[in-house]
Amino acid sequence: MTGSRRGGRPLVWAAAVLAGCGGVAAAVLVTGAGPEPEAPRPAPPGPARATVERTTLTERKTVRGTLGYAGRAEVTAAAPGRLTWRPRAGRVVRQGQRLYQVDGRDVLLLYGEQPAYRRLKAGDEGRDVRQFEKALAALGYTGFTVDDDYTAATAAAVRRWQEDRGLKETGEVDPATVWYAPGPVRVDARKAALGQTLAPGAPVLTLTSPRRVVTVPISIGDHRLVRVGGAVTVTLPGGKTVRGTVASIGSEVKKREGTGACPRTPSTSPWTSRPPAPRCGSTARRWRSRWSAPAGGTCWWCRCRRSSRCPAAATGSPCSVPAARRATSR
Template sequence: MRARYLVGGLTVLAAAAAAGLAVGLPTSSGGDEATASGPAQTATVTRQDLADTETKTGTLGYGTEHTVAARASGTVTWLPAENALVSRGRPLYRVDDQPVVLLYGAMPAYRQLRSGVEGPDVKQLEQNLKALGYGGFTVDREYTGATADAVRRWQEDLGLPETGTVEPGRIVYAAGQVRVDALSAAVGDLVQPGTPLLTRTGVDRAVVVELEVADERLAEAGAVVEVELPDGRRVPGKVSTVQTVIAPGANGADPTTSLEVTVTLTGEEAVRGFDQAAVDVGFTADTREGVLTVPVAALLALAEGGYGLELVEDGRTRITAVETGLFAAGRVEVSGDGLAEGAVVGMPS
């Protein structure tokens, strides 16, 4: 049997005569003939818990920032203060003294809503109207005359023309209450559709981590992580969202793809006093409990394929094939015939 030691990600051929050993071919029962001398260096097979963990740097803040841009031309007549919290039904900004209102939902406003139209965006609007206390209609996908009547009452309370029709630029949808992170415009500015007005975030403290696509295994929604704060304290967190971000390449280069991972914190009281800060986030991609492990460097790449270990028994050695599992922290999970905790295996010298 011919084998190669794995060293630093490379393989070094270890033929039957390596280190003065003469390793025989497997017997018919699957075992290997043993040699009378041992390797210069050895390691012990250990039973332990193994975890594939990595630490990445993230930014503690309020999660992903979203730009709110004007949807119509006019003059900015009111903006909220930075760090202000805006809830459902409240103005997010005013243009020509008419409010653009925050509502809750996942689907952005993209078309005019009026009597006769149908769709999930109609249902989303009706859910908000009902939550704000406007009734008299059925919450469904149909924009009926009863829906239009409720919209007129809503428009009257906002000081808007009572048309019963909702223009897409009249509302901004968000998942929930928002925090005004920064202002991009000032009262009195003339704006056009697409002019940035402000950036918004969520209201809960969160950490945003940018990962390479190669680290996708770490980014699983719902995964528990550990966040180390600048003062050394550690707080638990959970991956809430994972988004693919494609950034255009500079000077004609190919675009780059990354993963934006948002981590919500379950111990927010610990982060009081930190506005924005760099933090370390510990991700655990996989774990194994009570498995046999050896140093990765102890693995042999067998000429016939797969991996093996050089077992040292009573001063004699033999090569035995093994199955590998999780690789982590310089060790690898192994299993195979005759492999047990405390067994001694050869290491490259």
Template structure:
């Protein structure tokens, strides 16, 4: 079974293809075709194949939408990362008054000072990070105990922070994993208020403002192909599909939803960032169906569509039912049409 790449074909295109085929045989839809008594000038076998319709859309290859980071304490910015730097758990994202603001992993930002006696999901988040960084002597749970405070004091000492045992929310920035510095919005010496920098993920993805007309093609987990500016084609997967439509900037612009496509083999992307790419989304697929070249279709006198079946000494016309059009072929079914049957190709 071969897999074929395809483009969407409209009903109008189908009629044109059939009409052209009919004209090439010298008859119109109002006159019955007459067998010539001999084989067609050219023939093609009916084959089994997988047909796939796709829709090409434009996207941008990059590291995703940046997330803003604002300073949360008074002081002076004393150190900043370089643009494009990758920051991992426990590493300093920037410094205020020579105190590092570390990167912790989690799902929600810290919002309060945490001390002995406190409990909650933010306690769990801090304890998970401390444990991952090698600090011990406490149980990772929802309770901030004296043992947790002792571990926090050790962490504070290692980072040049006053040892209070209280974890201040300004001491860490929470992200879901390693981050890549997307912008640096301050410089050393600036007051620590406002946006300091922004970060993105460390893996490149394709972001697509998808016309809502094609929303049915955007299925999470479905395959896609990404064509890079140099013509290289790499496989991708639809990772996220937005649920809220965004109106176009101009009245005539279509509404769109946000679509993200991931690429597993990042090495094939070279050093591209913020690069325009073309993405082929799979619209529909049919497997193991009988197919013929679109050029084999003819218009029959009764308005039906058929093919010219060619044998060793004769040929005759057989009506067929049409299915998917893809990559210059069409799915057909009908009496007298089986795999290997030869059909005429009008010239």
């Protein structure tokens, strides 16, 4: 009994194992004929990745401009006399060179901001003395100290300068013999004829700087695209391109034809129907009078949106309709 029990257990266990194996085999065979098991779900996608590149956004615009020269100044005669020499238009004159000639006496160009207004001689003091001494030293004449005092040493240097220029050696500086400019100048036009008798203050020459500039009109909407010092590319008439910078931005505003200031008053006719609304400029809007004209007509005119951009006189006034005939309804 005991042995059979012990011998029966292995049989039972073996049957169990075979059944298990048969079950597994059956399961495997049935799998081919039955429905397919669900496919494994793909893993969820990871976060999208992209390379971030830092760049500068730019906006370009091409406009037409006028090629010219910077600055403009007029040279006038400082003393009466006959014009005996003048430079040709387009010539560039530098410090120490002859600008024009009156009665055979040269008027020389010197660098400085303050115009010559008095005769300089030993004992004089002032900013104009320092300006002249600085210009004289730049021409190579030394032996004095550049300061506000016109000393005997300055007078000695002036005599050497006058001798080299073929002038009378006085040691003094006649204001009619020098003309000050901030730097080299270009002769833009001749204003006096050769041999003409000049009176003090008579125009002789028109000067500009030799520096080339391009003047470009821009609209208010494009004002944000330019700034002083900003880089620009200029295409010259021959097709050559050069680089430049914005030197200045003007504040002058020019109105276009047909968009002038708002009318001060509307028509004074007592309309019998609504009149046509006026065309207001960009700085104004149409505004209807609180008074109504007879027969339901309405008075219109332009009213400034901002008083700083439109003349105060453009605010208009009610229609010229007899007060007794005005209505109070809007």
